Amino acid sequence: MSNQKRRHQVTLAGQVINNLTGEAIAGARIKIVQAPDKFMDVVIFKTQLFGLPESLWMNQSYSRIPNPPLEYLLPKTQEFHEQLINPQISKKEKLELFKTLIGDSSLNNYQKFRALQIILDCWQSDQIINTKYPERTYSTSDGWFYFTDLPTGSYQLEASLPLSEMRYTNTSIEVEVPETKNNIELDLNTSFSDRLKLILKLNPTTLLGKVIDSETKEIIDMAKVKIHENEDYAMSSRSVHQNGHSEWNYRLVALSPSQPFTTLTVSAQGYVTQQHQVYLQTGDIKQLDFQLVSQ
Incomplete structure (x- = not known):
């Protein structure tokens, strides 16, 4: 009997895009945050059997670990997180602590699944972008992603750009995987195309508006609108664009706001330089016009 390679079945596929511009977003993290028990059982079993990817423990900088929302963590997981960021504890000791947590019989698989996700999120860094794990993947250069071999049931996917700080909001989508005996192909004409063309839209933190002459009210071309705290900037154009109810000749998309x-x-x-302060939160799209005074 000849050996045949197992054919993987694409269950869910889609694209992550910028909700304002429609452009594809590469490197977005798409993770399964809600799933049927069968899926979570498999993920926890594999974690217990094989442990965490080696890349999580190699060349890791713990200074970048964010604080997760502790109200969602069980006391045992909170304690583990504190030990995780403790520089006095070696990587080997942290691995043993994780093995103890994931093998704790007082926690059910859902609790272990949530703890695993928070721990993986905490260790997110440039070194492990594209680390393979059953409950998460990353969008390619054209924004596309896919999950294979998922059991039937209800899923919730969440997309984010964890390394882009406050430039984009997270977004999520719910989808049902029904029972079927047919393989799902990447054919957009099949009855499964709604699950192969999922669109996850990330809202970019954005400032837009017009730069005009304070006296003539004419548009100023080649004005530089720069974020003082970093290198984000935009140059104004001589054309006025319209976006919904907004008019603009400069636009700063996916900027990193300060607090x-x-x-x-x-x-x-030929104009006096101005400084302005604006209250801006992640995902805000605000119009801010400037009137420059000639020198």
């Missing part, structure tokens, strides 16, 4: 206020510097040749 509590973001400081903008606006400059153009």
